[in-house]
Amino acid sequence: MKICVFGAGAIGGLMAARLAAKGETEVTVIARGPHLAAMQANGLKLISDGQETVVRPRCVASAAEAGRQDYVVITLKAPALAGAAAQMQPLIGEGTTIVSAVNGVPWWYFYKLAGPYEGRRVESVDPTGEVGRLLPPEKVLGCIIYPAAEVSEPGVIEHTYGDRFTLGEPDGSRSDRAMALSAALSAAGFKAPVRPKIRDEIWVKLWGNLAFNPLSALTTATLDVITGDAELRAVCRQMMLEAQAVAESLGVRFAIDVDKRIAGAAEVGAHKTSMLQDLERGRPMEVDALLGSVVELAGITEVPAPTCRTVLALLRTRARLAGCY
Numbered sequence: 001m002k003i004c005v006f007g008a009g010a011i012g013g014l015m016a017a018r019l020a021a022k023g024e025t026e027v028t029v030i031a032r033g034p035h036l037a038a039m040q041a042n043g044l045k046l047i048s049d050g051q052e053t054v055v056r057p058r059c060v061a062s063a064a065e066a067g068r069q070d071y072v073v074i075t076l077k078a079p080a081l082a083g084a085a086a087q088m089q090p091l092i093g094e095g096t097t098i099v100s101a102v103n104g105v106p107w108w109y110f111y112k113l114a115g116p117y118e119g120r121r122v123e124s125v126d127p128t129g130e131v132g133r134l135l136p137p138e139k140v141l142g143c144i145i146y147p148a149a150e151v152s153e154p155g156v157i158e159h160t161y162g163d164r165f166t167l168g169e170p171d172g173s174r175s176d177r178a179m180a181l182s183a184a185l186s187a188a189g190f191k192a193p194v195r196p197k198i199r200d201e202i203w204v205k206l207w208g209n210l211a212f213n214p215l216s217a218l219t220t221a222t223l224d225v226i227t228g229d230a231e232l233r234a235v236c237r238q239m240m241l242e243a244q245a246v247a248e249s250l251g252v253r254f255a256i257d258v259d260k261r262i263a264g265a266a267e268v269g270a271h272k273t274s275m276l277q278d279l280e281r282g283r284p285m286e287v288d289a290l291l292g293s294v295v296e297l298a299g300i301t302e303v304p305a306p307t308c309r310t311v312l313a314l315l316r317t318r319a320r321l322a323g324c325y
């Protein structure tokens with residue numbers, strides 16, 4: 001099985017390192033800059049549970065060098081997707097499965113979503129339609145990322161939490177391609193269940209990101225401060241309730257309630273959200289995938305989302321002024 005991880009930073013590096021260590025799949029990573037150079041020179045180092053492992057997957061700069069793949073796992077930050085979709089074309093053939101492992105509302109969200117919105121485009125993440133054209137939804141397998149990791153120095157991935165990558169077909173089927181990838185990830189030491197309602201899980205993950213990440217970027221507060229402050233917590237809760245109404249109008253069912261989700265985030269403690277980290281490092285922020293898309297879906301479904309809209313306006317300006325949007 002040929003698996004290419006496109007954008008093998010923290011999450012992609014973690015996945016690639018464990019797959020390569022298992023040795024049952026042919027793993028290629030596509031990365032760039034000093035991180036790629038370090039992996040090519042010294043291998044990919046994974047630090048996890050106090051253990052260091054160095055593996056040597058094929059590390060290349062371009063899809064042309066990697067060639068056709070059985071699976072292309074996209075682990076880019078959301079703002080990089082539209083620009084990178086064209087670069088991925090040499091990886092994609094008739095039998096290729098594209099695994100979308102990017103936080104937020106994905107470009108394929110409305111593909112095979114039974115109901116009045118089937119086939120619509122999510123403009124916030126696919127503004128021109130190019131992403132959907134170059135990465136056709138019928139090739140896509142959804143993936144929710146639960147682990148946490150970071151590139152602590154070029155070529156080195158520090159894995160801090162979690163080992164689950166939930167998979168799911170847009171139509172909910174237990175397809176051969178989903179089961180085969182699940183088996184490969186499980187053999188590499190991850191939990192990789194194939195779920196019938198992948199959009200329900202997208203929303204539970206997104207629920208936290210759409211509220212905590214923007215508020216942390218606006219206030220510079222860590223998760224413990226946001227969830228511990230009555231006023232900020234109320235803003236988060238209101239955003240999450242608005243988002244829940246949007247999602248439910250699209251057929252999503254939440255397995256937990258909003259207060260349980262907030263309590264879960266509070267347990268993470270003094271964590272700087274990824275959006276705050278991106279802001280501090282001057283990197284593109286996942287504004288549209290995490291919140292712009294939710295406000296767009298609120299418009300499509302005609303569900304009022306005034307708090308989400310207000311926070312989005314503030315966040316866009318904050319991100320623009322920092323050169324991160």
Ligand SMILES: NC(=O)C1=CN([C@@H]2O[C@H](COP(=O)(O)OP(=O)(O)OC[C@H]3O[C@@H](n4cnc5c(N)ncnc54)[C@H](OP(=O)(O)O)[C@@H]3O)[C@@H](O)[C@H]2O)C=CC1
Pocket residue numbers: 006007008009010011012030031032033035075076077078080083084087101102103104145146147148149150151274286
């Ligand atoms: N890290 C985490 O703990 C978690 C991350 N996620 C989500 O996972 C996704 C991936 O995040 P994460 O792994 O942290 O991101 P990273 O920034 O660590 O990894 C993305 C990598 O892709 C590279 N890249 C970007 N564009 C290209 C390109 N055109 N060609 C080759 N390489 C490219 C980046 O290089 P460069 O650095 O040069 O831009 C970077 O190395 C995001 O949606 C994130 O929100 C979800 C849960 C936890």
Ligand SMILES: CC(C)(CO)C(=O)C(=O)O
Pocket residue numbers: 208209210212213223265268271272273274275
């Ligand atoms: C804040 C947290 C833990 C949940 O919203 C997260 O996933 C992030 O930092 O992006």
